[in-house]
Amino acid sequence: MGVVTVVLEKMSHLKDTDGAMNHPDPYVTFHLEEDNIILDKNLGKQQSSTKKCTCNPTYNETFTFNNVDSLKNVVLMVRVFDEDFGRDDAMGKLRIKLDEEALTPGEFKNFNQKLEKSGKGMFSRDARIELKIKYDQ
Structure with a gap:
């Protein structure tokens, strides 16, 4: 069984x-999740800590x-609130298809991506997220 690590x-x-204040x-x-045509398979959900009063948070989490069998059809859904x-309030989202990202087993791949709009919440077109992803078999 493999392990997906997200930093x-x-x-x-x-x-x-x-608001301004x-x-x-x-x-x-x-x-x-494993994104299948009929039945998706949930591979887990996790949540970061909350960073108070900032538009530019640093996490390093x-x-x-x-128990990830392979990266075939595996999608990482990232949502910011x-x-x-x-x-x-929803602030943005990102969908990463891991099987299309050419991850080298055992090595982190850096992602510096713009967030997409999520729902009716307030949204900045310049919002970005930085993370690293690794798959170990």
């Missing part, structure tokens, strides 16, 4: 969703997903 390094240029409190969720009282 969330940082994000930048997030939208100030809470109250910056966002961002956190990230990771969903790893590591997440591991065990602003923690609020009540419902959290």
